Amino acid sequence: MLSIKSVLAKPFAKRIYNSVQKWANNPIETQQHVFKNLINQAKNTQFGKDHDFRTIKTYDDFVNRVPIRDYELLKPYVDRVVAGEEHVLWKGKPLYFAKTSGTTSGVKYIPITKESMPFHVESARNAILLYINETGKSSFVNGKMIFLQGSPIMKTQNGIQVGRLSGIVAHYVPKYLQKNRMPSWETNCIEDWETKVEAIVEETLPEEMTVISGIPSWVQMYFEKIHKRTGKNVGDVFKNFNLFIFGGVNYEPYRAKFENLIGRKVDSIELYPASEGFFAYQDKQNEKGMLLQLNSGIFYEFIKAEEFFDENPKRITVKDVEIGINYVMIISSNAGLWAYNIGDTVEFTSVKPYRIIVSGRIKHFISAFGEHVIGKEVEQAMQEATHDTDIRVTEFTVAPQINPENGLPYHEWFIEFENEPESLSALAKKIDESLQNQNSYYLDLIQGNVLQPLKITKVKKDGFQEYMKSIGKLGGQNKIPRLSNDRKIVEAFPHSSLYN
Known part of the structure; x- marks a missing residue:
């Protein structure tokens, strides 16, 4: 028998689907609105003054005023924010810094603001709701869900909380999911990964797990420990496990091994979250690619990867992208990142609506x-x-x-x-x-x-x-x-x- 929670999920899912369709079907206007809003909100920041945001009226103006930057080039501004200065890249101070380890920069501090934080949470939620709307499957919301992620413990630096992105997001789990969510807070706070996975196995084995989520390589470690402990396929241990949510890497190289460990096929939803923003999620089970989030306070630019290291590569917006071309993705956002190279390359699989796959890293x-x-x-x-x-x-x-x-x-x-x-x-x-x-x-x-x-x-x-x-x-x-x-x-x- 369906519980109240799973019954209510379907009309909510339909409502969210309709709202997503509005902006997905009007992509150019949506991005123009985001662009104007970003420029307007940041014109009185230090970055906005340095780049003459007040006189930016068109995308060409923006291209002429604001060069492409990676973290190293933006770092002088970020350092001022880290030191506690206000109104540098975005109005006021950020709520958080997502701390990541860069390959060349050492530790990176990526700002997350009051305006950008809700989209990290809503995008993940919407991915699940669009899955419910498409498939009609909602009973999984009554079972236990596990999210393999970093520790939610935060440190404070000059009045700003610092942590891993997944740990920050852990503080925003909706109340209606709190009882279903695993692992426990105490287990999630374990820093050593091997110890943490062992504790997660202990906690989850007696439970009715319906959703498992995380980066495939680390979920695989969890599955292997379940199999080693029980001698059974994961799908036999968790008979109602039917949805795997993943992000961070391409699932395909892992799919055969996962299906072997699980013992059957399960539905999956691919996400594209990063400290810099939640960029895309899979909106259809049988369509290749993830729906680019055009209405999430992020303005996107693209440069052909093969031209990226030229002296003056051509920057384009979604309006001019083509299917099957390898692009470096550049973002400007309400977290205060401007013409920022996140380092990822993407390819469009569709332009009606705009769907992408992550094709690699520009440095990889x-x-x-x-x-x-x-x-x-x-x-x-x-x-x-x-x-x-x-x-x-x-x-x-x-x-x-x-x-x-x-x-x-x-x-x-x-x-x-x-x-x-x-x-x-x-x-x-x-x-x-x-x-x-x-x-x-x-x-x-x-x-x-x-x-x-x-x-x-x-x-x-x-x-x-x-x-x-x-x-x-x-x-x-x-x-x-x-x-x-x-x-x-x-x-x-x-x-x-x-x-x-």
Whole structure:
């Protein structure tokens, strides 16, 4: 019998769906409204004065006044906000700093304001409500839901609370979900990730889990511990678990292993949250891509990835994007980020409405030989090579081998298998063929005998976890880059993790 909660969820879901359709069906006007509102609200800030916001009337004015910046270039302004100064990037002071670890900047402090915070919460909620509206499934709201995330413990710095994004969001769980939500507050506050996952297993085993959410690589660790403890598939332990919500990385490389651990297929919803904003979520079960959030206080710009490092790359808005092009996404937001390069690359899968997939990181690519291979291509190659096989991959990363002892250079794929292939060389051949089909530069280098086909190096079980632990990044929102343009990651691997 349906409870009151699940019955009420359906009309609420319908109402939210209708409100989302209004802005999704009027994307250009919606973004123009967001743009004007942002400029108007920030014109008296220090940044607004420095960039003459009062005279900005058009998008071209904005492009001429405000250059693209990454965190390093915006840091002089952020440092002033961190020091407690008001009205620097946005009016007043931020409510929070989301603390993240940057690859080049060390610790990054990303502001979250009174105006931007609600969208972090509403977007995640709306993703679930659109799923209910589309599928008619709502009984899961009566069961227990787990969100694998960072600690909600905050520190205060000059009157501003500092924490991990997922920990900040944990303070905003709606009251109607509080009783259903797991793990407990005490368990969520455990800092050591392995200890935390063990505690989560203890707490959840007796419960009726219906929704499980988190970054796939860390949910996988939780599933493996459940399986080890019980000897059962996760789907047999939690008979009513039918919805997996994830973000942070592409799920496809994990899908086969997850379905094996669960013992059946479950519905999934993909999210695209970041400290800088909640950018997109999956709005349809059978459509590729996530709905770009155009009405969330964020104004979007895009630069073709292949032009990004040119001296003066062309900046465009959603009005001029094309399907299938790899773009660097640039945002300006009501958190006080302006023409800010978040570092991600995206591709549009649809422009009616605007849906995107995350194709990689602008700094995470391999072009040691001019091949311009990106994250989406290596993930697709792995997916195609293992499709309809018993091969299951736990984790992988790719690096160039520029100076091999014998023969031509090549791409080296470091792969941890759950189920190994009968022949590594046959798998390598399939992956390589897929990569050549996707990337003409790579194909030319192989055919021109500049590169030899890729090679696979096996990583022992839990080798990637050992690596993440060795660099102090086990758990939370941390994830392995799919590929790098150098060998820093693979050279930092504990030597015991690799075997041939």
